[in-house]
Amino acid sequence: MVTPFKEVLNSGKFIITCEVAPPKGSNIEQMTHHIDLLKDKVDAINATDNQSSVMRYPSLGACLLIKERGGEPILQMTCRDRNRLALESDLLFAHSRGVKNVLCLTGDAITVGDHKQAKQVFDLDSVQLLRTIRIMEGGKDLGGNELDSPVDFCAGAIVTPEAHPIEPQLLKFKKKVAVGAEFFQTQAVYDLDNLRNFMEYARQFQVKILAGIVLLVSAGMARFMNANVPGIFVPQNLIDEMAGAEKGKALQTGIEIAGRMIKTIKEESICDGVHIMAIGKEEKVPDILAAAGL
Numbered sequence: 001m002v003t004p005f006k007e008v009l010n011s012g013k014f015i016i017t018c019e020v021a022p023p024k025g026s027n028i029e030q031m032t033h034h035i036d037l038l039k040d041k042v043d044a045i046n047a048t049d050n051q052s053s054v055m056r057y058p059s060l061g062a063c064l065l066i067k068e069r070g071g072e073p074i075l076q077m078t079c080r081d082r083n084r085l086a087l088e089s090d091l092l093f094a095h096s097r098g099v100k101n102v103l104c105l106t107g108d109a110i111t112v113g114d115h116k117q118a119k120q121v122f123d124l125d126s127v128q129l130l131r132t133i134r135i136m137e138g139g140k141d142l143g144g145n146e147l148d149s150p151v152d153f154c155a156g157a158i159v160t161p162e163a164h165p166i167e168p169q170l171l172k173f174k175k176k177v178a179v180g181a182e183f184f185q186t187q188a189v190y191d192l193d194n195l196r197n198f199m200e201y202a203r204q205f206q207v208k209i210l211a212g213i214v215l216l217v218s219a220g221m222a223r224f225m226n227a228n229v230p231g232i233f234v235p236q237n238l239i240d241e242m243a244g245a246e247k248g249k250a251l252q253t254g255i256e257i258a259g260r261m262i263k264t265i266k267e268e269s270i271c272d273g274v275h276i277m278a279i280g281k282e283e284k285v286p287d288i289l290a291a292a293g294l
Contacts, residue, residue: 004154006100006101006182009182009183015208016274016289017210017273018038019046020038020047020282021056022062024055026057028062038285042276044073045074047073047076049075049105053110053118054113055114060090060099064097067099074156076105077090077129079106079125079129080107080108082121082123084124088136091133091136103158104129104181127179130180131179131180136150157176158186159202160186161186161198161199163231164231170201182207184209185210186209187212187232188212188277189211189212190232190233192270195265195270196270210271210275211271213276213277214279215255215279219243223239251281255287259292259293262288263291
């Protein structure tokens with residue numbers, strides 16, 4: 001029997017989530033394999049929503065598959081592609097099919113994706129989407145109309161502990177908490193001192209924080225993220241460790257780094273858990289957990 005994610009959040013245990021990337025097409029065989037591999041090793045599985053503005057199989061469809069396979073899904077919803085009518089409808093659909101966890105995202109800009117001619121929506125942002133969920137739980141839609149039955153979700157959001165400057169992130173974090181965020185999955189964290197500093201602020205709020213762990217596969221990937229992904233900083237010592245890996249062993253080194261970070265986070269109780277993002281390497285999540293001693 002799957003434990004509802006809301007219960008896991010309140011259990012006091014070290015929480016582990018991960019994500020699967022829906023396919024660029026209708027062949028769900030590999031995604032199904034990843035779900036079956038991970039469903040019993042983590043507390044919940046995120047299904048990404050046109051991540052990086054790249055059109056893919058829908059998050060809601062992937063969440064239904066996660067439920068069918070016996071896992072606990074977290075529905076990622078971005079505000080980039082749908083207006084409030086569509087977002088509310090999708091929430092009703094998700095609730096009716098037993099998908100009760102939502103990660104609210106504003107969404108990446110269209111310009112970074114593969115449909116640059118698409119029209120961005122952004123009718124709502126992540127804070128407003130969180131607020132929408134709480135309004136619908138009260139039995140009304142955003143138009144003030146009565147719903148024939150309310151919904152009930154465990155709603156979360158994201159935060160970037162390594163953003164520089166950090167102050168705008170702290171302001172958005174506080175706003176998200178104020179409108180009902182129950183948990184946060186952070187953007188990738190590589191400098192644990194930055195995470196510790198963020199947690200000094202976050203601990204004043206009654207929310208759960210899961211540190212985002214992105215699997216490094218090469219030194220080049222680390223350098224690329226430093227140069228091109230806002231809010232991500234891979235320290236030079238980790239880049240040097242990846243660069244110094246034996247030929248053909250870079251991925252294994254990345255797994256060891258991820259496992260080491262997770263072990264430290266857990267042993268020092270830095271935050272409440274981790275969210276593992278092994279982008280394109282989902283089958284390596286069990287190896288990461290093993291490297292962390294979990």
